[in-house]
Amino acid sequence: MMFDWTSKTLVDVAIFVALVISTTVTLFLFTLPTQYDPYDPDLVEEDVPEKEKKEPAESAYGYFNKHRATNKTLKVEGSTQVVVLGDIGRSPRMQYHAISIAKHGSRVDLIGYQESEVHPDVASSPLINIVPIAPIPHWLRTNSKLLFLFVAPLKAIWQAWSLYHALGYRTKAAKWMLVQNPPSIPTLAIAQFICFFRNTNFVIDWHNFGYSILALRLGNGHPLVIIASLYENLFARSAFAHFAVTNAMACVLKEKYGITARALHDRPSTIFKPLDSDERMAFLSRLPETAQYAEDLSKGLKSSWRLLVSSTSWTADEDFSILLDALVGYSSLATSKTELPKILAIITGKGPLKEHYLSKVRALNQEKKLLNVVILTAWLTPEDYALLLGSADLGISLHTSSSGVDLPMKVVDMFGAGLPVVGWSKFEAWPELVKEAVNGRGFQNTEELLHLLVDLFLESEAELSNLKKGAIKESSYRWDDEWDGVAGKLFKLVK
Known part of the structure; x- marks a missing residue:
């Protein structure tokens, strides 16, 4: 009798677990982010105050003003998510990407932490929408090498959920997703997951290597550094395209990861100029x-x-x-x-x-x-x-x-x-x-x-x-x- 009771209990538990898993999978499938539809253009409305309409003709607002309809709206067929898991205001290259994309009439969701003032062309563009990510709690920030090993996984989980929610549910599906690397963990995994389900082309902009920055803190031979290198390698190979900040980095990406990156050197924006x-x-x-x-x-x-x-x-x-x-x-x-x-x-x-x-x-x-x-x-x-x-x-x-x-x-x-x-x-x-x-x-x-x-x-x-x-x-x-x-x-x- 004891054997029969145990067997029945195990069967009941198995049925319950299967029910939970199937329910979870069903809910997951029904709540997946919407896919990108190339035949459904976005409608952008003008929301720039009159006093700020002084941008030159080649700016994003200049494009908007030239191509808008009589009701001050613009239909745009292209769209890009520009993602930086860092402070947008201190990420000039990603802001420049957003400005350039908008100048050519494509809608941009600029996603990252909003901790400092952004470039004025970003703030004034009707085609750029800033999507702030919830900041990391102070208790997850530490300079201690010992505490870092305990806090880092919790920090990664926090960032992963915040980024997943921002990319999948707070923004419309886009044709392109341009992601800054590093940080690579958890950015690349979350971005690739969203791109797969939303029919979005995944592009990585390589500023550096995430594992090499981690090595500054933990040392080259640390297991976490080795894991980070393998992780970066895996998701690098799955991207649609790549940019690299130098020719030297493009060569390393080719030799180390077997991928071809387009060298896109940093150049200053028009805000920087010599003074008299x-x-x-x-x-x-x-x-x-x-x-x-x-x-x-x-x-x-x-x-x-x-x-x-x-x-x-x-x-x-x-x-x-x-x-x-x-x-x-x-x-x-x-x-x-x-x-x-x-x-x-x-x-x-x-x-x-x-x-x-x-x-x-x-x-x-x-x-x-x-x-x-x-x-x-x-x-x-x-x-x-x-x-x-x-x-x-x-x-x-x-x-x-x-x-x-x-x-x-x-x-x-x-x-x-x-x-x-x-x-x-x-x-x-x-x-x-x-x-x-x-x-x-x-x-x-x-x-x-x-x-x-x-x-x-x-x-x-x-x-x-x-x-x-x-x-x-x-x-x-x-x-x-x-x-x-x-x-x-x-x-x-x-x-």
């Missing part, structure tokens, strides 16, 4: 961080001050201590070499290590080791950041590249503003961006950076002028020219 002396003076006078130095800075190379700008994410792959140590050395030299100009260094950006380094700056000031250097931080609107670059004497890039084949967008923006650059050059792709002694200089340690600062600001100011000319020449190469010939053709928006 009057524009420079006007901006320096109104910016709080530079106002008291504006009159002196406006004298150019005759000034006793130089304005140095660096944008950093305050993370492990941008070692701010290199610049900080170089500025300490510069200050010491300037005490004996009084002909050396003083430096006003403006550091922009947000990130986890910011307070750590600012505490070091405060300590150095108390120890009087920065007597000839002033270090300030600033968080600026996109417009003011562009003006700051156009007003500076020299830009600094601390990007060290975890993979060796990515490039920092900040250098492209600096060139767009006609600002010469010195940057960390110990990685393969550096020569694709900076032409040595033409528009910038490279360094590989603190001593080399210190030597460059002294050389450019005192001993060879003629070279700084030449670098400035090279940067201004580089500023003529713009994002639209690069994008139209690569991405525009893939998306069939440009013939």
Whole structure:
């Protein structure tokens, strides 16, 4: 009897489990996101206030205004989801993608965290819809290596659900989905899943490799890094198409993953441009961080001050201590070499290590080791950041590249503003961006950076002028020219 009772119980349990599974599968199938229908064009309505209708004819609003119906609506047949599992405002390349797609009359859902101000062309475009993802709770954010191993899976689950809901249920099905990588976990898996069920073409924009960034924290041989590399490899092979930020990265993707990526180099948008002396003076006078130095800075190379700008994410792959140590050395030299100009260094950006380094700056000031250097931080609107670059004497890039084949967008923006650059050059792709002694200089340690600062600001100011000319020449190469010939053709928006 005991045997019969146990058998009946097992059968009942099996029937119950089967019922639960079948019900779950049925509900899943009935609640799947809707599929993309190429024969059902979208209708976009004008919602741009009158005071903001000043965009040029080649802008997204210009396209909308030219092709709209008499009732101020526009039917668009193309649509793209542009996805970044990060702050949209700090993802300029993905914003530029959205702007370019909209310029050619295609609807865009720009999906990501909305933590800072976006590009003005994104905010004003009637064809771009920002879809914010729920931010990660603070208790899931940590810089501890030990806690990271416990928190990372919970963080991935949170991000996976938030992204799945945004891609599948808060946006209409699109013809294309363009996804920034990294972060690869869980972005690639969720994006591929949605694309499969929504009949959407999956395109990856490779900025770097996710596993190489993870290796900075855990080490190359860590099991999670190995798993992340295999995961990235798997989903890379399933995508419809790929973009890569450098030729070097495209080669690695071919050799490592067996995929063909179109090289789409970063270029500055029109917001970045060289300034004349009057524009420079006007901006320096109104910016709080530079106002008291504006009159002196406006004298150019005759000034006793130089304005140095660096944008950093305050993370492990941008070692701010290199610049900080170089500025300490510069200050010491300037005490004996009084002909050396003083430096006003403006550091922009947000990130986890910011307070750590600012505490070091405060300590150095108390120890009087920065007597000839002033270090300030600033968080600026996109417009003011562009003006700051156009007003500076020299830009600094601390990007060290975890993979060796990515490039920092900040250098492209600096060139767009006609600002010469010195940057960390110990990685393969550096020569694709900076032409040595033409528009910038490279360094590989603190001593080399210190030597460059002294050389450019005192001993060879003629070279700084030449670098400035090279940067201004580089500023003529713009994002639209690069994008139209690569991405525009893939998306069939440009013939």
